[in-house]
Amino acid sequence: MIDDDAAMLMAVSKVLHHGGAIVQSAASVAEAIALLEVKNQPFDAVLTDLRMPVTSGKMILSLMKSTRPKVPVIIMSAYWTEEAKAECSQLGANKFLDKPLHSWQLLASVAKELAHSPQNGP
């Protein structure tokens, strides 16, 4: 889970944790890259905010799709433009989520993406 907003990061992580997930959180794209590449940790799914200072969520999306294409990437944003959605779709985003959202929406979306993920396939 990547979000520059600490409160948001904590809230989403807790909801996912309550839903039974093990969550690694990163407060910036740089921190997320360190987790993904340096520590080479395995992930079933990546959730990222779109608008973040310095580097946006699109950077993580392209990185994931080039290095771990089977891992679903869910992009969250408080404000979507048609252009941003189209660009994320082109980059291979699996799901878009609007903020604010309910915990059941978050859990259901993650569960659905995990169920459809090729890495969990037969």
Place this chain on the structure above:
Amino acid sequence: MTSTLSLISSKPRAIFIASVLVIVVGIIDLLTGREWHITPLYMLPLGIAAWGAGRRWGIGFSVFIAATWLVAAELAVGPEYSHPAIPFWNAVMFLVVFLAVALLLARLHQIMETLDRRVRARSEQLRIEMARRYQAELAGLRSERLAVVGSMAAQMAHEVRNPMCSISLNMELLSQQVATLTATESEAGTEATLLMAQMEKELGRIDHVIRDYLGFARLPKVMPHSHKLHSFLDEKLRLVVPELAAAHVRLATDYDPAIDRVALDPVQMWQVLLNLIRNAREAMPDGGDLMIRTSTHDHEIQIAVKDNGCGIGGEDRARLFTPFFTTKAHGTGLGLALSQQIVAEHGGRLECESIPRSGSTFTITLPLRVCPERSPHPKTKSIHPQPTASHELQPASTC
């Protein structure tokens, strides 16, 4: 000078004044016994006639005055002339002078009138142009203001929705904790749950305001497609029956059977109708009757939303569609402005008629035009008679 000219600006008045003056001068001429200095006085009625009544009357008065002069001359000093033809010759000379003066004055007046008309026309054009420029300037200022609202809304959406999201998620977690801690139904536990539900509702309200601003600033492109109007209305209206019933509002429809398919964007048109229906419900706090009526006139169809609520006063009605104008305690003032924008995007118009304490009718007028259908096998009918439908709606089973 201007008041004197305005006195003879009326043709009949100029003719009357000129006639009286010719007779008066003629009598003076006769009584003074042919004094030559009286003759120039004839110019006065001649000028009035030529200026006030035009070229033809000027010529006529020239003849009339010359004849009057001749009669006066004959009666007063006729026998004293050395030759009987002299007065006739003098009369002809006067006639020529009078004609020249009359034609000159009439032409001068015509030129002045033409110039006056041109000046008036130019002034009117200038006034219209100035009004147009003023309106364009106002529209420019308004669209500039709305653009600012748009970028503010986008920024606000990002800055406010992030903390809202974490508050909302934390509250849900907190609700679960409270539920666990107060498993037995204690008063404190029930109150905590109620308070959190209230907080959740308020968060929803904040999000609603942001959505309103975003929706107004960034209206999605309207995609009209051919839809069966009455099926669309019935399907959507079923969704609001429960909330209207809870507010003791009776919903009824009166459909024009001549209307079949209409080009509309169902999502956005429903947004307009829902807004009008909810406004109507709020205008009837003690309940009332809400009628959805369709009709067709001159290649246009109309959907009217009529309530018998409190109505809208004249001043408020004039500003109804102005962005940010609201009479509600918690309104953003964007609902009707956005609705009008959506209807305009459909090539139609949204109008309001209202009588205070009697009720209001909001009418959506849409052009009746053929549009592609979304179905893979498009049909091309536009107007098709159907059985008259006037009924009370029942809630949809899914509600």
